[in-house]
Amino acid sequence: MSHFGRTGPPDIRDTYSLLVLNITFRTTADDLFPLFDKYGKVVDIFIPRDRRTGDSRGFAFVRYKYAEEAQKAVERLDGRNVDGRDIMVQFAKYGPNAEPIKKGRVIETSPKPKGSRSRSPGPRRRDDYRDRDHRRRSRSRSRGRHSRDRYREKERDSRHRSRSRSISPDYHRGRGRGRGRYESERRRSRSRSFDSPSPRKSSSPRRTPPSRDASPAKRNHEEQSPIPQNASPLRRPANSQSPSPHKSDAED
């Protein structure tokens, strides 16, 4: 049972979730398991990863069975160097349901320990966490997210492009984020390339009526369209000669 996160939450009756931050992007649950398991009974370890890339987000959730062990792990593993980086261990503030929890404790479904493990909650430790946390937050709040998003967008863009180039410009246009000018120029350049063959014709902005009838392009594919074929036999017998010389037909 070293593969955590693979399966859903095993049992969250009265477990304490620890949030491990500042871990390397290559650190996996298996790597944290022995570390945390050494200080207590780890029930489950989950590392959020990107759905698209699948890369770790840089933090993990370690679920302990007992708060005392969890706290101990926090004090012991907090600031520990893992994989060449100092990890930060602290009680999870929010639960899996995006619900603010008291202190690492997940949902208070447990009956009543009756003070069996009633121990000094020791809120004074919190000061330390807050100090550390505060300092981190003071530095910068939203910064890495941009970088991550940038990469994410890049990857996505690449994929989109690989799949289809036509929607590429559309996607960029829709986004239009600060690159309006560039987009405009690029778009024009591209448009020109297409309109190059006949810029005069396309020049007419009004020259794009929806045409009550199907578009010319469709006519080209009429062969695939079963509708014209069905209606054809009636108006157009096997013979090429059209008994009813209609202008429309003639045009076609």
Add this chain to the structure above:
DNA sequence: GTTGAGCGTT
């Protein structure tokens, strides 16, 4: 292949 404050799934 890249990044570095934060809070979570089969």
